[in-house]
Amino acid sequence: MTPVPRLKVRFTWVHAAALLIAAFVAAPLYWMAASSFKPQNEIGANPPTVWPDSGTWSNYRDAFVTNNFGTYLLNSAIVSITATILVLGLSTFAGYALARLPLRGKAPVMISLLMISLFPTIALAAPLFLLMRELGWLNSYQGLVLVYAALNVPFAVWILRNFFLGIPKEMEEVAWVDGASPLRTVLSVILPQAAPGVFTAAIFTFTACWTEFLIALTLNTADSYRTMPVGLALFGSQFTVPYGTIFAAATVSVLPIALLVLVFRRAVVSGLTAGAVKG
């Protein structure tokens, strides 16, 4: 339809903008990764070195061998993945019901969910400790998973509901007329259509769990159950900030996210295009 040359012009503009964005986003990340390879006496160099003069893996060794970072990473992965699956399971159905099914009091439910997620975490930490102590779930995975699920369900419900509202109704109606139950409708009709929404909810839930500090610090104090953000806070001592070690650990900690996105992105992009054509 549109002539090809016009497209081309727009492409250069878009590419320039994309490069600019990428540069702004990547520059601090580069600085972190570069610094993670600098030896201790280069970290504070003035003027700073753009490329490590004498690159070393010692910071990585420090993080994983001297400090217990491998365990913390594993704990974070277990807790974050489990919590994300739980949140998606709970929120997909709740979001669908709030979008499409005839419920009374949707507004109060939505607003209550919002209210819950706006209560400051600092005030929740101490009472949550009491609660989990009573349940015997301090220093466990399930305690943290449950809390993370509860804190992330509101956002996931809001965003999934929004996506479900955006899906053309015709398809479900066909399913209903065919006598499909709401359960089957969600699983076979809605979910495939809402892939971008599910992906968005999943990625934000996962990152929220992956980076949460205060509650993990409060509930899991035993070293074998500590998560990565808490583990990072143990590096160094009162008067030292081992930037190199911290950045080495942080570099390792963001890589899984990038991989996750790249792996899932393929599936999502193809799902998207298919949906868009139908829409």
Added chain:
Amino acid sequence: MFCVITVLLATACGGSGGGSAAVEPRAVGPAKGSLTWYAINFGPEGFPQKLIDAFEAKHPGISVTYQPAPNNTDTMRATLTTEISGGSNAIDVYSGDLVWPAQFGDASLAMPLDAHLPDDFWDRFPEERSRTAEFDGEHLAAPLYGDAGFLYYRKDLLEKHDLPVPKTWEEVAETAAKLQDAGDVRYGYVGQWANYEGLTVNWTEMSAAAGGRTVSADGERPEIDSDANARVLGFMRGMIEDGVAPSATTSFQEPQSLQTFIEGDAAFHRNWAHGWGESNNPETSHVVGKVGMSPLPAFEGEEGPGPSASGGWNLMVNPHSDAVGASLAFIEWMTGPEAQRMLAENAVLPVLKEVLHDEDLQKDNPALAAAADVPVVSRPSDTPRYPQVSHGVYTNLNGALAGSVTPRDALEAASDEIRRALNGRAL
């Protein structure tokens, strides 16, 4: 789950009438079994574990687990408060900051030790140090290690220009300016003037060096808004205005100021005792062998040297601990000669008098020698309200150092905030 919630709410609210804050002395129990020690890393890598190994070799019946704490003092206090006020016995002994005893005693977060330790136990520590572990006439903490502020200087540069080590703050500023003018060094002086507890420490030292105080001797009133203090704060701001201290100092804590000094960018530097080892560590420092340390300066007209702020950490016992006997044995050993000697050999300042004054050890360790004789000033931490008092100090002074308010206005505002804090009406 909902039953649990109801029960919890009921217990929380049922305690109306206000329980007395006192902690009952617990049955001591035998000095054996296992205990958990919660502490921020200190000393060289893996040092706490080395202490534990040595302890366990002497006490085969007790096993100790070291649980590292977040390296931020405030974060550590938050976890301790949550755990102990939640009734947890997961921690038995914990390291506590020197300024915590009054606050922790008031909130029943630490077990009073006097009933369990012999009366002469406290004689092994310097008197002032032992006193700061008390609240309401009871010892709530046993000193573990000490710390003190020192002036680090570039020995090589002073020699090059044939300048003496400054004895007053005014001389520090003058000498620094000379070295800066000569192009030998970028900045004259760096300290810890950021918006945090460390500024209260720096302030306490400098104020005392001019004969000033922050809180009256009886702990009842603020005395920060005085002429002596106006002189000190004016001097500090002047250092920034004259370019002797970089304006970045207002965002510097210990790591940043130390980094500037060991990078060779500052002529003078105030830091704790670890500054000596760090500036002579060839792996990190660019000024190895070029550094001297001395007691802090006084202000002109005052008797020198200026006092060092007392720093360091104590051992405290969780009132809910089930291993009080073992914990006491651990404290006894950690404050005894063997452990304290290990501290001294690993560049941590001991608090045991006999080790602190051991001349053999002092020969190898200038920081130890300097710390043994240095006059000491304590922060006004006798009150449970100390965190608010300190906040009143560092926030207002940091604002003045950053140039947002005049020194005089800042002192007045600090005075108001400290008064409210002491009256329990500060946020």
Added chain:
Amino acid sequence: MSDDVPEGTPPAGGPPEEDAGSTAYVPRRVTTGGSTTGSTTLKAAPPGGQGRRKPRAGRHNSALERRFARMGWIFTAPALVVVLAVTLFPIAFSVAMSLSNVTVSSGGFQLSGVTTDNYSLLLGSARWQHALVFTVLYTVGTVVAELVLGTMIALVLERLSGSRGWMMALLLLPWAMITVVSAQLWAYMYNGIYGVLTALSNGLTGEPRQFLGTPGPAILSMAVADVWKTTPFVAIIVLAGLMMLPTDVVEAARVDGAGSWTAFWRVRLPLLRPALTIAVLFRILQAFGIFDLPFVLTGGGPGDATESLALLGWQVMFTNLDFGPGAAVAASTAALVLVGCLVFLRAFRARVGDEETTA
């Protein structure tokens, strides 16, 4: 930005057949942009107002209706149970603490009496007032910046075809960083002596700029670090919203001769409103609770220039161990955010109840 939805755009885009709070079968009141309807929806649904069946083929089957409603609760209940089980007690406990004299003793927290002292302490405190003003202005400033930048980034990414996956992966990295660590990274880069940005400013202007030492630059520097980390959140939500837009609407506009700019303002942006609403709403929540960044970067300084409500609450609670006033800081913050969110929803004409503008 979208406060004034241009007249003539589809009133809400979505099929109007299922109105929210209003009585069934009453046609939706389309007044000026739907703000009236918006407000009615927010105030919970009036009883009896929900009698509409889902399948609209004109069949009146109330048994099916009831079955679907029951299914609806079965679908919603697990999520609500989990959320309430975890949060109900802590929130109730905090509110109770904020209304009581709290002492910490060996027996745990002791709450005695009912009092509003904690709140009057706040209201009379210059420190709290300052933190409040700072937090509100900071939230407005950063959220607006992130909304504009995030939407722009989403539009750029939408037009990218091949490299979109890579860009999204890159964008997510700042977001996926532990806030404390990204704060440390920025503190390292802003460092007044050896920070790379200080060196850069030295190279550009001939003198090293100080980023954190004085109030104005410190606030701005903190905002930049924040925008860097959180704009991707907005961008990705908006991008996902863009992907869900029905292509025919945009095509129709284009056929009508609207340029891409006009098509964006008049057609796509209004349709994006729900996605933008969510992005802004949750960003307001996060920005209002900002804690780690000032905690690491400035400690609230210089002076009290960057002290946020959350940082204040933390200090009152865990540094001063004043749990009553600390809980009051938290509870009042929550109340204020709630008001802020409701005002925003109202202003944005977003409708929360039943049918909402579909993207």
